[in-house]
Amino acid sequence: MANENKEVLLSVQHLEVSFYNNKKRFRAVKNACFDIYKGETFALVGESGSGKTTIGRSIIRLNPTSDGDILYKGKKINGKISKEEQRDLVRNIQMIFQDPAASLNERATIDYCISEGLYNFHLYKDEADREAKVDRALESVGLLPEHKSRYPHEFSGGQRQRVGIARAMIMEPEFIIADEPISALDVSIRAQVLNLMNKFKEERGLTYMFIAHDLSVVRYFSDRIAVIHKGRIVEIAPTDILFRFPLHPYTHSLLQAVPIPDPKVEKSKELVIYDESKRDLSGEKPVLQEIRPGHFVFANDREMKEYEAKLQEWEKAGK
Amino acid sequence: MEEKKNIILSVKDLVVKFKVRDRVLTAIRNISLDFEEGKVVAIVGESGSGKSVFTKTFTGMLETNGEVTQGEIWFEGENLMTFKKDEEWMKIRGKKIATVFQDPMTSLNPVRTIGYQISEVIIKHQGKSKEEAKQEAIKLMERVGIYDAERRYDEYPFMYSGGMRQRIVIAIALACRPKILICDEPTTALDVTIQAQIIHLIKELSQEYGFTTIYITHDLGVVANVADVVAVMYAGQIIEYGTVEEVFYDPRHPYTWGLLSSLPQLGEKGHELFAIPGTPPSLFEEIKGDAFAPRSEYAMRIDFEEEPPIFKVSDTHYAKTWLLDPRAPKVEKPVTIQNLHEKMVAITAKGGIYGERE
Numbered sequence: 001m002a003n004e005n006k007e008v009l010l011s012v013q014h015l016e017v018s019f020y021n022n023k024k025r026f027r028a029v030k031n032a033c034f035d036i037y038k039g040e041t042f043a044l045v046g047e048s049g050s051g052k053t054t055i056g057r058s059i060i061r062l063n064p065t066s067d068g069d070i071l072y073k074g075k076k077i078n079g080k081i082s083k084e085e086q087r088d089l090v091r092n093i094q095m096i097f098q099d100p101a102a103s104l105n106e107r108a109t110i111d112y113c114i115s116e117g118l119y120n121f122h123l124y125k126d127e128a129d130r131e132a133k134v135d136r137a138l139e140s141v142g143l144l145p146e147h148k149s150r151y152p153h154e155f156s157g158g159q160r161q162r163v164g165i166a167r168a169m170i171m172e173p174e175f176i177i178a179d180e181p182i183s184a185l186d187v188s189i190r191a192q193v194l195n196l197m198n199k200f201k202e203e204r205g206l207t208y209m210f211i212a213h214d215l216s217v218v219r220y221f222s223d224r225i226a227v228i229h230k231g232r233i234v235e236i237a238p239t240d241i242l243f244r245f246p247l248h249p250y251t252h253s254l255l256q257a258v259p260i261p262d263p264k265v266e267k268s269k270e271l272v273i274y275d276e277s278k279r280d281l282s283g284e285k286p287v288l289q290e291i292r293p294g295h296f297v298f299a300n301d302r303e304m305k306e307y308e309a310k311l312q313e314w315e316k317a318g319k
Numbered sequence: 320m321e322e323k324k325n326i327i328l329s330v331k332d333l334v335v336k337f338k339v340r341d342r343v344l345t346a347i348r349n350i351s352l353d354f355e356e357g358k359v360v361a362i363v364g365e366s367g368s369g370k371s372v373f374t375k376t377f378t379g380m381l382e383t384n385g386e387v388t389q390g391e392i393w394f395e396g397e398n399l400m401t402f403k404k405d406e407e408w409m410k411i412r413g414k415k416i417a418t419v420f421q422d423p424m425t426s427l428n429p430v431r432t433i434g435y436q437i438s439e440v441i442i443k444h445q446g447k448s449k450e451e452a453k454q455e456a457i458k459l460m461e462r463v464g465i466y467d468a469e470r471r472y473d474e475y476p477f478m479y480s481g482g483m484r485q486r487i488v489i490a491i492a493l494a495c496r497p498k499i500l501i502c503d504e505p506t507t508a509l510d511v512t513i514q515a516q517i518i519h520l521i522k523e524l525s526q527e528y529g530f531t532t533i534y535i536t537h538d539l540g541v542v543a544n545v546a547d548v549v550a551v552m553y554a555g556q557i558i559e560y561g562t563v564e565e566v567f568y569d570p571r572h573p574y575t576w577g578l579l580s581s582l583p584q585l586g587e588k589g590h591e592l593f594a595i596p597g598t599p600p601s602l603f604e605e606i607k608g609d610a611f612a613p614r615s616e617y618a619m620r621i622d623f624e625e626e627p628p629i630f631k632v633s634d635t636h637y638a639k640t641w642l643l644d645p646r647a648p649k650v651e652k653p654v655t656i657q658n659l660h661e662k663m664v665a666i667t668a669k670g671g672i673y674g675e676r677e
Contacts, residue, residue, distance in 0.1 A: 047510035047511070047512060047513075048481075048510055156598050157366075158598065159598075186365040186366055186537065187365060187537050187538075187539070187578060187581065188365055188577065188578065188581060188594070188595040189365075189594075189598070190581070190583070191581040191583070191586075191592040191593060191594035191595070192594040192595075192596075194583070194586075194592055195591050195592055195594055198591070213510060213511060214511070214583075215511070216540070216582070216583045216584050217583045219583070219584070220583040220584075220586035220587075220588065220592065221583075239588075253512060254511065254512060256515075257511040257512040257514065257515040258511055258540065259511075259514075259515070259518075259538065259540025259541050259543060259544050260540055260543065260584065260663055260666075260667055261539035261540045261542070261543050261567070261579070261582050261584060261663070262543055262567060262659060262660055262663035262664075262667075263543040263544075263546070263563040263564055263567050264564075264660055265543070265660070265663050265664060265667055266540065266543035266544040267543070267544065269544070271515055271516065271519050273512070273516065274512065
């Protein structure tokens with residue numbers, strides 16, 4: 001991958017996020033390092049409690065970080081920053097949430113839900129301009145201007161998620177963090193929302209960070225994937241590489257666990273359970289290392305040798 | 320209908336209606352279905368298609384505003400729809416037909432210990448003493464994969480993880496050795512790796528205990544894994560029914576085509592994913608013709624006028640679409656889902672997903 005000549009939009013370096021419960025420290029994110037390039041879709045995949053949402057939330061400053069840096073276009077955005085910088089950030093980085101019903105104000109009309117950002121940032125010349133913007137946003141997500149006067153509960157789940165997308169898009173952001181945007185939707189509606197997000201990416205050159213647990217969707221939707229387990233990023237690779245050469249045992253078990261909609265394939269599948277306690281963890285402390293250009297894996301030197309051997313074998317087999 | 324061996328549960332022409340704020344919603348529209356003993360039947364459909372409502376009628380657990388207005392459900396020589404009192408249902412519900420729900424936290428009592436909740440069922444339904452029940456409960460806990468069951472017997476639900484809680488719910492369901500286990504989206508709230516384990520567990524147990532499984536899900540991957548037979552539901556009806564191979568490799572109803580085509584696995588990067596346009600119809604209004612017609616690109620004029628009958632494709636395969644009428648023009652299923660198996664093999668073999676190299 002020719003990642004070198006791509007522009008880094010967001011860089012997360014040695015990020016630590018801790019939560020405290022009666023002075024007991026819980027490290028939700030441990031030493032996370034990754035870059036997101038402009039125009040790509042970067043997926044963060046992991047189980048619930050793995051810290052994937054926490055990373056997303058700390059980027060938009062909803063969770064304070066305890067160590068490390070988050071750089072947006074080379075500027076540090078975690079820790080103390082000025083009010084103007086914060087405003088800029090809120091505008092440029094938007095979030096799409098999992099549950100559209102919970103993230104929309106149920107007492108506000110769709111018109112208000114979508115224009116809220118415009119109001120806060122005075123991003124309109126006059127009332128007519130604001131209305132035109134809302135109309136355009138609604139239209140771009142496949143809803144009608146006459147829906148404006150309705151309330152969120154009058155919409156179906158898929159439509160509500162469209163409203164969630166419209167209110168993010170109206171701010172004309174550069175970077176969108178989509179936290180499980182389709183998990184709460186029905187199968188037949190999911191494809192509609194994914195297509196919509198892809199359309200915006202192409203039209204506006206957006207960059208996505210896609211937080212998900214469903215690998216089949218991630219595979220279709222993202223350019224690069226980071227797999228996170230218990231707050232630790234265990235593997236980062238371009239999508240097809242990760243699916244072809246999953247090195248870390250956790251990645252392997254995660255890929256294996258995804259049910260494939262094919263009875264013959266699925267019924268002959270064996271169950272692989274990832275059990276850290278059964279792994280050989282001897283040797284020095286593992287770190288995230290680059291094994292092939294763009295393919296990182298969390299390993300120590302001994303494991304690196306094993307992975308290297310495995311990779312060479314696979315590459316020889318022509319997979 | 321063709322001959323079938325050992326029908327354990329038979330539903331005939333069922334209609335379920337709900338009263339919602341002075342309006343009447345028809346959730347189930349004339350479903351007839353036979354469940355064969357020992358088989359795993361998966362019921363697939365979107366939310367609102369009526370799959371949960373359908374199975375809730377088997378145990379008399381409809382919400383109070385819901386009512387079975389028509390139809391019969393035969394189980395062990397009795398028509399369950401003649402039951403009036405809760406005592407009558409108590410012979411069936413939990414005892415012969417048990418249900419595992421989606422969210423294990425809401426089906427467990429948060430202020431009782433895990434052990435209490437399992438042994439309670441054993442004492443009540445099997446009439447065992449407290450001590451015997453405890454031993455039996457611990458055995459069950461071990462069977463569903465709880466390590467150190469003796470110690471964890473006295474713990475509370477919040478001390479268990481989501482997957483472990485679901486294992487407990489399964490243990491409780493099995494405590495009375497049911498004939499039928501209804502699994503209502505049992506893994507939707509769980510992580511994929513845990514989901515795989517729970518599915519595996521249910522499969523193992525169904526063989527060991529010999530119960531019939533009715534599996535409700537919207538995840539076609541899960542269906543492919545668990546099911547022997549698949550019933551596809553849309554707008555309160557079963558629109559296609561067949562063995563899992565028939566439904567995946569030789570689907571006949573346009574809605575099934577749509578569902579399969581929109582699988583993200585079949586999506587190619589840079590190309591649009593197939594999406595079924597529109598949304599399901601409102602069940603408050605009477606549906607004329609084929610309920611899926613407004614969303615179907617294969618809809619013919621008759622689809623908007625008259626409801627299609629159920630056409631027989633093979634002895635085990637039925638579909639409710641006018642496309643199967645001999646007078647209908649011949650339509651091939653969409654290209655996307657032709658050779659589905661070959662495509663899926665190509666997709667999965669390319670990945671190290673199946674670990675065949677190890």
